Every structure is written in C-alpha cells, then in structure tokens.
Amino acid sequence: MATNNDSVAMGAPVAAPQESFWARNRHYLLLAPGVVWMVLFLVVPLLMMVYVSFWTQTTFAISSDLTIKSWQTFFASETYFGALLRTLRIWLTVLFFTFLIGYPTALFIGQFVRNKTLQTVLLVACVIPFWTSFLIRVLAWRPMLGKEGAVNIVLQGLGIIDQPIEVLLFTELSVIIGMVQIYVVFMVGPIAFMLARIDHSLIEAARDLGASAWTIFRTIIFPLSLPGVVVGAIFVSVMVLGEFATASALSGRKVNLLGNIIVTQVGSLKWAFAAVVGVILTAVMAVVITALLRVVNLRKEL
C-alpha cells in the first residue's frame, strides 16, 4: 500500500480533472440573496433618486421632462443652501462633543477597568438609554431644558441665575445637546473596544523605556485607538447627517437640517426637489466616510 502511494506521488504530474464551470463558481450563489436585495432596494432607488431629481416639478404635478431647475433652486435659495451649511456645522459640533465626552469614557472603560466582566457591564450601561424609544429620549429633553424646565429650576433654586436661561430649548443648542446625548454611545463603543485590545505589556514597555504617562498616551495609546475613533466617527456622522427627528422635536422647527427639508418636501409632494436634497445628502455622506477612511487603513488595523 505504502509503496503504491509513493509511486503515484513520484510519477509524472497527473492533470487534475477539470471541474465544470458550475462546480468552480457555485460558491458565488451565497451572494445571490444579498445582491438581489441590495440591487432592488438600494441601487435601483439610488439611481431613481438621481433621475427624479432632474424631473420637472410644477406646483401640482411632476413630469419626467428633464431639467436642472430643482438643482438651481437649491443652490440659489438662502433657505436650502443654508440648511446644507447648518447640517455640516451641527454635524461637526456633535462629532466634536461626542469625541470629547466619549474618548475619556472609553479610555476609562478600555484601559483602566482591567476586569473584562466589569468592562462589559459598563458598556452595556452606556446603552441603557436605548431601552426606551427614540422619541421619548428626544422629548424628555423638553422638560429638562425648557424655560421652566429642570435645569432652570435647579440653577434658579441654587441662586446661580436670576432669570431662566431661554437659549436652552428650541435653539440650535438644544438640538446639539440632544444629539450628543443620543449618539455619544456610538463613539464610546468602538473606541473602548480598540483600547481594550491594546496589550498591556506595550504600555509597560513604553514606561520601562522612560516615557511619561502623557507621552505613552500620545505615542502608543492614541494611535492604536485611532481605528476605533474612525469607526465611531463614521457611526455618528452617518446618523447625524441624516437626522431630522431630534431637530424638529427640540428646535420647535426653527432649525432645519437637510433631513427636515426632505421630510417637508415629500410631505408636500415635491418629489423632484426632495430628490435633489437626497442626492446631496448621499454625496456628503460618501465624501465624509471616504475622508474618514483615509485617516486610518481600517483593513490593516482591525
């Protein structure tokens, strides 16, 4: 038996029997459900949206004659172009504050809590607000921030202010406060995950080589957590850029984001114009995500 096998192995290479095209490629079938789903409900609607944005919109009707009028209206109008700028401004502000609040929290959970169980418990604690509905979480800010809300009552009670602070509710500030509270956890999670993965012996080695705590943070801990920051930033960006509910609930419809414009335009059946805003929003997100992915090569780091 053994010699028989040997002689086969030693002999001239035998051409492997050619598998049929079907046999070689059938694993691609696994992709079929996903591809069908994405084509039907993502690619086709996206192309449709771009197409519709060039349709002709009149007050009561819409026709498929191509025109760039809707696009011109968007960039010429103070209201609409201003909404784009406001969306970008609020997005950057929320991103900044979620990072400012999220990173130290993640640093504590990921680096200073050595017990894995406790780490998980703390991360789950961050998600507790999600046990209530989105709407309740947003609306709960009204009794907090209102003119006769909790914050004002407490501050007045303590004698810190005489007059209630009115800027707290139905302003851009309240929108930002609401969004930061809702989305900060999406920043904490990925960063804490990356921080917890850092091998503690690296930090010990750096200390042993003479580096101070701040230097170790700057040169070892922060660079190694950067993929987490990027993933967190992508989560927050995608959600904030498309936001409309927080803005309409906490700004008293004074702060209009791109999302709010889409909602009103669709509500008044202005499909072509809603499509323009949709295309712009999609383009902005694509640019933002691409830029963030440039910061770190996620494929290499994760």
Place this chain on the structure above:
Amino acid sequence: MMELIGLSKSFDSKPAIVDLSLRVEDDEYLTLLGPSGSGKSTLLRVLAGLERPEAGRIMLGDQDITARPTHLRGLGIVQQNYALFPHMTVEENVGFGLAHRAQDPVTDTAEVARRVAQTLELVGLLGLERRMVGQISGGQKQRVSLARTLITEPKVCLLDEPLGALDANLRERMTVELRKIRKALGVTFFHVTGNESEAIAMGDRMIVLDEGRAIQIAEPDTVFDAPATVRVARFLNAYNLLRGSVQGGTFESGEVRMPVPSGAQSLSCAAVRYDAVRVLRSGAEAEAGAPALHATFVASEFMGSKVVYFFRMADGGMFEVERHLSSSDPETYGEGEHVTLSWRMQDVLFFDANGDLIELAQAKGAA
C-alpha cells in the same frame, strides 16, 4: 551594582517572592533559574517597578529606587512577548526610548537615527529599519526588542525568558549572540529562565529560585557539581534522586546500601548524576563495595552527541543513565532486560533531613 535587600511580594496573600537578598554586580551575566510559578517573572516586574514590593529595598548604586516610578529607574526590561509597538517601524521602535523618555530625551533626529543604526548593527538587523514589526520574523522581533532596550543604556538589562519563544536552532544562535552583545556593551544582563541548560550555559553566576526564595547563588559549575538542596538537584535535571534513611550506620534506599559519610547525622536523599552510572548486563558483577541496584530497561533516546537510557527500579521509580558518545559507543538493551546499575561512592551527593547538601571532607573527583 544593584542590590536587593529582603525583598518580598505576594499576590492575594500567596507569597511570590520571600525575603530575597541579592547582589547584582556590574558587567556580569547573571542567570536566574526557576520553574514556572517560582516567582521569577514577578521578581523582574518588581525590579522594573511594574509591581510594588511589600517589604525590602532595591538599591541601584547608592540610590534607593524601591519607590521610584518605572520610567525614571534606568533599568531596561526585555519582555517575554517582546511587546513591540505594532504601529511603528523597526527604526521607530528602537528609537522610542531615546526620543520619548522623560529624562533627557534626544531631540536631534539625526542623532537618534545614528544611534538606532549603531544599535541595529550590534544586534545584526541593519537593513530592516523601515519594516513594520508585523513584517519581521520571531527571531528578528527578539532582536528589535533587545535593541530597543539596549539603546537606552540601562544600568541593568532584565531579560524575561528571552529565548523562550524561539525555535531550537535560533535559540542556540541567540545564546552565543546574547553573550557577545553583553560583552561588547559591558552592561549587566539579568536573564530569567526556566531552562536549566540555558541558565548554566549563559550565566557568569546563577541563582536558583524556588517558591520565591533564592536557594542557591553561585557559579554555574558549582551549582551543577554541588547543588545546595535536593530541589536544586531536581531542577538541574541531571541527577537521579534516591530517597531513603539511615539504618544502623548505613544509608538505605530500597535495595541500595551506602555507607553514611562521616560527620552526617541524618540523611534523607542521595543523588547520582546521570552520567556517573555504569550499566552492567546480567551476569556481570558490580565492583566489591560499590553501590548497586537492579532495574529493567524501558527505553532509550538518541540525542546526537549522547544517548539517554531509562530504567525502571524495583520500587517503580525511573532511573536515567547518560552515555556521551565521544567516550563510548552506544549500547543496545532489549525491552525489559534486567541490568545492574552501579556507581562509585565518590560520585554520590548526600542531603540531610532538611534537604541540604552535606559537604564532604573528601575532594570530589570530576565525575
């Protein structure tokens, strides 16, 4: 010179280091042999300042560094898993200490680059400067880790099982290399290992650590020829240990009878080196007066320059015999063959009731 005075450390009231005192000289290669769990890694971590001792002091020169934070100690530790910074190149890893240390960092990048090149040359890694540490082999990682520590010119370089993760071939080469590098720099190496041959081959002096205590500190040949306790003899993996007791002026262990050395009160154990034993086939007689025991052959292992034979004694214990092929040809025994094992009295070490070696008046012949 570094001196440890009465150092103790325990984890959850389980002692890891117990009242350890030790002098580490300048410019020496000191090895520390300890089985796993003997507290050897803990000792290094205490020295490096990564753990706080509960009692005792660490003196570096004339300064007490017991409470000094790690990054101000001037000791370097090469960790077992190398702990290289994965997001940096070889060059950045090696230069890290110089460029980023809190005390008198080197800010001139050209100077850092020059010294990095110098150190990489010393450890034989020139040409790999720009590689990421994920793209180099295990042996190269080990050298990067060593270079990264050596470049900061530590007063003592602590090595935690530096050869542990290398394959046998590479390990042999690094053994020579480590001694060469140390000599070139004149820095003290404190090398911790669980491998007895590594500890013996590399150290100018060696320490045997057991359950947190230093049970012998001596030159390797002294440790090998005269292990201070039974446990040291066992760690050396070169002695057959015969447990027994004194009965009417004779040391008895199973069927073995040996005269009690003069001056010894009580004995608990005798040790015979693997290579000091003669194997006699049935029929051959042991020399008159020489201790002997009957055993059956179990297996042998050919190891290139030597053969190790395993025999089973009447009480079920194993007895090992080593034959160096430079001095004799290998013998073959059949499985279960009955043989007589015999040795000379001057090759026997005796240990008293506490397990301590009994120093004999007579000079020991080289076995």
